[in-house]
Amino acid sequence: MTRLNRPQFQQLGIIGCGLIGGSFALALKRAGLVKRVVGYSKSPSTTEVAKKLGVIDVAAESALLAVSGSDLVLVAVPVSATEATLRAIRHLVQIQPQTLFMDVGSTKADVAIAAQKVLGDLASQFVPAHPIAGKEKAGVQNADALLFQGKQVVLTPLPENSAAEVQRAAGVWAALGCKVLKMTPENHDAAYAAVSHFPHLLSFAYFQSVMRQPSGREFMELAGMSFRDFTRIAGSDPAIWRDILLANRDEVLHQSQRFRSVLDRLEHWLKEGDAGALETLLRQVSEARAKWTPAFTDPDDGTPSSHF
Amino acid sequence: MTRLNRPQFQQLGIIGCGLIGGSFALALKRAGLVKRVVGYSKSPSTTEVAKKLGVIDVAAESALLAVSGSDLVLVAVPVSATEATLRAIRHLVQIQPQTLFMDVGSTKADVAIAAQKVLGDLASQFVPAHPIAGKEKAGVQNADALLFQGKQVVLTPLPENSAAEVQRAAGVWAALGCKVLKMTPENHDAAYAAVSHFPHLLSFAYFQSVMRQPSGREFMELAGMSFRDFTRIAGSDPAIWRDILLANRDEVLHQSQRFRSVLDRLEHWLKEGDAGALETLLRQVSEARAKWTPAFTDPDDGTPSSHF
Numbered sequence: 001m002t003r004l005n006r007p008q009f010q011q012l013g014i015i016g017c018g019l020i021g022g023s024f025a026l027a028l029k030r031a032g033l034v035k036r037v038v039g040y041s042k043s044p045s046t047t048e049v050a051k052k053l054g055v056i057d058v059a060a061e062s063a064l065l066a067v068s069g070s071d072l073v074l075v076a077v078p079v080s081a082t083e084a085t086l087r088a089i090r091h092l093v094q095i096q097p098q099t100l101f102m103d104v105g106s107t108k109a110d111v112a113i114a115a116q117k118v119l120g121d122l123a124s125q126f127v128p129a130h131p132i133a134g135k136e137k138a139g140v141q142n143a144d145a146l147l148f149q150g151k152q153v154v155l156t157p158l159p160e161n162s163a164a165e166v167q168r169a170a171g172v173w174a175a176l177g178c179k180v181l182k183m184t185p186e187n188h189d190a191a192y193a194a195v196s197h198f199p200h201l202l203s204f205a206y207f208q209s210v211m212r213q214p215s216g217r218e219f220m221e222l223a224g225m226s227f228r229d230f231t232r233i234a235g236s237d238p239a240i241w242r243d244i245l246l247a248n249r250d251e252v253l254h255q256s257q258r259f260r261s262v263l264d265r266l267e268h269w270l271k272e273g274d275a276g277a278l279e280t281l282l283r284q285v286s287e288a289r290a291k292w293t294p295a296f297t298d299p300d301d302g303t304p305s306s307h308f
Numbered sequence: 309m310t311r312l313n314r315p316q317f318q319q320l321g322i323i324g325c326g327l328i329g330g331s332f333a334l335a336l337k338r339a340g341l342v343k344r345v346v347g348y349s350k351s352p353s354t355t356e357v358a359k360k361l362g363v364i365d366v367a368a369e370s371a372l373l374a375v376s377g378s379d380l381v382l383v384a385v386p387v388s389a390t391e392a393t394l395r396a397i398r399h400l401v402q403i404q405p406q407t408l409f410m411d412v413g414s415t416k417a418d419v420a421i422a423a424q425k426v427l428g429d430l431a432s433q434f435v436p437a438h439p440i441a442g443k444e445k446a447g448v449q450n451a452d453a454l455l456f457q458g459k460q461v462v463l464t465p466l467p468e469n470s471a472a473e474v475q476r477a478a479g480v481w482a483a484l485g486c487k488v489l490k491m492t493p494e495n496h497d498a499a500y501a502a503v504s505h506f507p508h509l510l511s512f513a514y515f516q517s518v519m520r521q522p523s524g525r526e527f528m529e530l531a532g533m534s535f536r537d538f539t540r541i542a543g544s545d546p547a548i549w550r551d552i553l554l555a556n557r558d559e560v561l562h563q564s565q566r567f568r569s570v571l572d573r574l575e576h577w578l579k580e581g582d583a584g585a586l587e588t589l590l591r592q593v594s595e596a597r598a599k600w601t602p603a604f605t606d607p608d609d610g611t612p613s614s615h616f
Contacts, residue, residue, distance in 0.1 A: 034471035132532060154532070162514055181530075194518050195531035199538045205574055206510060207593045209567040210502050222460070222489075223503035224440060229537040229604045232508045238590035242583055249578040252379060256575060259517040266513055267564060270557040283545035285515045289543035294536045295529060 003209040007033060007171045013070030013083055014039040015063045017050035019135060020104045021076030022143030025055050026073075027176045032147040038076050040066035041140075042077075042288040050140045067092040072100050072172070079105040080243045083114035086126075093122045094154040100168055106192065106240075107247035108185035115158060127169035129198040130188065132179065132296070138237055138244055147178035151296055156185040178295070193251030197244055198259070203253060204241070315479045316342060321378030322372045323393055325358035326442060328412045329384030335484045336380075338453040343612030348374035350385075358448045367387040374497045375400045375407070380480070383411040388551045390424035394434075408476055409434040414500065415555035416464040416493035416546075423466060432468040433441050435477035436494065437461055439486065440604070446545055457485035460602055464493040494500070502558030505552055506567065507539050509560060514550070515542040575586075 012034045014021040021039070028034040039056030040063050047059040053202045059106040060066035067089045077085050082103055086093075093101065105111045108128055115123045133151040135142055157166045170180045183191070208236050210216045220227070245252055269278045320342045322329040329347070336342040348371050349355040356369040368374035375381050375397045385393050390411055394401075401409065413419045418437055423431045424591030429557070441459040443450055461481040463475045478488045516523045528535070553560055576588045 036535070043395040051576060082497040132530075151405055152532075154530075190523070190532050191527045194521070194527045195535045199514060199534055202510060202571075203538060203576060204593050205570045206507060206567055207572040207597055208589060211593065211596055212570075213502070213566055214562060215498070216502070219499045219502045220464075220600060222440075223600075224460075224497050224602050224604055226507055226541045227503045229540050231444070231597055231600075232510060232537050233534045234593050236585050236594060238594050241590055245578060246383055246581060246583060246584065251583075253575060253578060255517070257570070258521055262513045262520075263510075263564070266509060270553060270561060273554060273557075275554060278553065279546050279550040281516060282512055282549055283511050285519065285542050286544060286546045288519055289539055290516055292528060292531075292539075294532050296532055 007174055007287050008071075009034045009072040011036045011038060011070040011072070013037075013060070013066040013068075014050075015066050015073065015074060015075040016054060016076035016081075016090070017041040017046050017056060017140050017142065019138045019142050019147075020075060020131065020133075021074055022050055022053075022055040022102070022140040023133075023147035024074050024076065024131075024176075025050075025143065025145055026145035027148055028172075029265060031082070031175050033175055034072065035171070038066050038070060046140060050131075050143075053140065055140055055143050064092055065087045067096070067099070071096075073102070075101065075103040077103075078105050078243050079110060079247050082111055083118060085119040086114060090118055090122070093119060093125055097125065099125060100165065100172075102129045102169055103150075103174075104129060104131055105196075105247075106130055106244045108154075108188040110247045112156065112158055112185040116160070117127060120204060121160060123158050124165060126158065127161055127166055128156045128158065128185065129169065129173065129236060130156070130192075131173070136205065138240070139151060147179075148173070151178055153178040153180045154183055154188055155236050156183060189251050193248050193255050197252050198249050198255035200236060200241055201256070202259070203231055203234040207231045311509055313404050314483055315476060316334055317342045317378075317380040319344045319346060319378040319380070321362060321368070321374040321376075321381040322358075322384060322518035323374050323381065323397070324350040324384035324386075324389075325354050325364060325448045326384060327446045327448065327455075328439065328441075328449050330358055330448040330451065330456035331441075332384065332412070332439075333358075334451055334486075335456055336480075339540045341480070341483055342380065345373050345578070346378060346453060347610040358451075361448065361475075363448055364449050371396045372400055375404070379404075379406055379407050381409045383409065383565075384451050386481060386548065386551050387413040387415050387418060387555045390419050391426060394422060394426040398430070400426060401433060402411070405433065407433060408473065408480075410437045410477055410480075412439055414438055414505075414552045416462075416496040418555045419467055420464065420493040424468070424541065429468060431466050432470060432473065434466065435469055435474055436493065437477065437481065438500075446548070454485075456481070460489055461486040462489045462491060462496055464496050465493060490583055497556050497559050498562075501563050505560050506563035507557050508544060508549055508585055509553060509564070510567070515539045516533050518584075530532070588610075593612040 017039045025037045037056045038060050040060040049057045053058045111128045115126050122215045223255040335343045346366045346368050347365045347366040359362045419436045423434050439461040472525045503590045
């Protein structure tokens with residue numbers, strides 16, 4: 001078991017040297033789990049910065065070359081690029097049956113479909129993962145060896161994965177200080193649509209509706225703590241959230257339906273002046289919210305995960 | 309001008325010895341602006357606690373007795389009780405033409421109507437005020453002499469108020485370290501519906517929709533920082549927010565209409581898979597949010613105003 005919990009790798013291949021990929025490389029180095037890190041990014045300048053910062057040891061000129069000779073590979077690209085990336089490395093997945101592949105996407109059903117479509121049986125080597133960690137400032141320059149410590153990582157194993165392969169993947173994240181959860185891609189997407197993806201959509205929509213109304217700018221100059229906290233996630237990365245919301249749109253739209261029915265009810269009570277019904281709901285929510293505590297807290301509270 | 313900025317009062321009468329009324333009393337004492345504080349609360353036990361804590365010097369047995377002999381009176385009751393309170397003290401408003409009356413309600417159009425309806429010409433002595441300050445823990449036991457320091461207070465003068473009377477009211481809050489703003493009751497209610505009241509409704513509605521769905525409880529166990537910040541205001545006081553939302557329902561419903569039209573648009577783009585349109589809006593919002601800063605910050609960031 002110890003061997004599983006403290007896995008050793010000769011070479012880590014990172015495809016996508018961003019905040020998450022870079023932090024993963026630094027974390028594995030810090031934990032002494034890997035001898036060498038080879039990295040590839042779509043933009044050569046990013047790979048260069050990663051090398052200068054010591055995040056990676058070798059800059060690869062292609063995704064395929066980052067995989068070559070690596071016994072651990074992390075695909076850390078935007079979810080919309082996952083399928084193309086898997087296609088680009090498919091050949092070496094076949095040639096390196098001992099290599100463990102993982103991704104870090106915030107949506108998982110789409111990744112499962114892409115993996116099975118592109119890799120087929122080779123998908124047994126690919127264990128989809130979603131580390132619930134990040135920063136509002138993206139980019140390898142913000143990479144942090146402690147980014148994953150004390151955070152949750154969700155594994156959504158494929159039918160092709162052996163129990164041993166899943167355990168091996170779990171061991172990697174556990175060694176970085178993560179709490180490892182396992183669920184189906186469908187349950188993952190439903191859960192995070194509810195507690196993360198949909199509230200991001202709400203916050204973006206709300207901020208836009210205030211910003212775009214006559215006097216909206218003046219109104220915002222009067223806003224304080226409630227507005228600050230309620231709209232913090234509206235400052236998240238547009239490209240990342242475009243991808244997440246589209247990749248998980250069915251679940252997000254399902255959450256929106258549920259939400260609208262509650263909002264309809266509240267508006268009805270306001271129009272009717274039904275103070276009793278209104279207070280009852282507000283009280284139920286207020287009491288439940290007082291009891292709730294976050295699954296994890298960020299070490300630096302100021303910059304919570306922009307992926308979550 | 310100095311006299312206006314550092315007003316002196318013989319006796320402060322507090323009607324409603326809660327967090328706000330109690331903090332106002334402590335703040336005036338601390339600033340040395342008042343010699344004696346007389347307090348009344350609907351529940352005698354509350355008044356007793358206020359006296360024990362030294363928030364008030366004398367416990368009055370009625371609102372009228374709290375006004376009697378006071379040259380400054382603060383009506384610090386829930387907005388739904390403002391009209392009845394003014395009715396109860398009307399007689400002494402007439403007899404004490406030098407007394408300055410203020411309230412602290414989070415909605416202002418309803419207060420203006422109640423004042424004119426109940427006080428008529430006597431409304432000249434009543435300057436409606438909304439200090440943007442509070443704590444999530446209500447009650448006189450949480451009263452704080454520094455609650456208003458560095459905060460905004462919005463005055464919404466009545467047509468009956470003389471410029472001198474408004475200036476006198478402004479002087480009191482300025483002496484407590486407040487930034488004093490003046491606007492019409494209508495502008496106040498429109499602005500705070502947009503940046504405070506409606507987001508509270510959204511947060512309550514969202515939390516309820518998650519809590520009440522089949523796997524909602526399990527989902528919430530996975531939630532982290534985004535959920536925490538987005539739903540913080542869903543933990544606010546149900547009675548206070550029932551009153552605020554009902555008192556300002558027209559503006560709140562107006563904000564909801566604007567919000568729904570943006571949400572409709574976003575949902576349409578999700579259904580259509582229109583990544584470009586989606587990203588454009590997300591980017592506009594994200595950039596605008598990054599530029600925004602709060603009008604004020606609470607000294608203890610953990611317990612922002614539940615009235616705002």
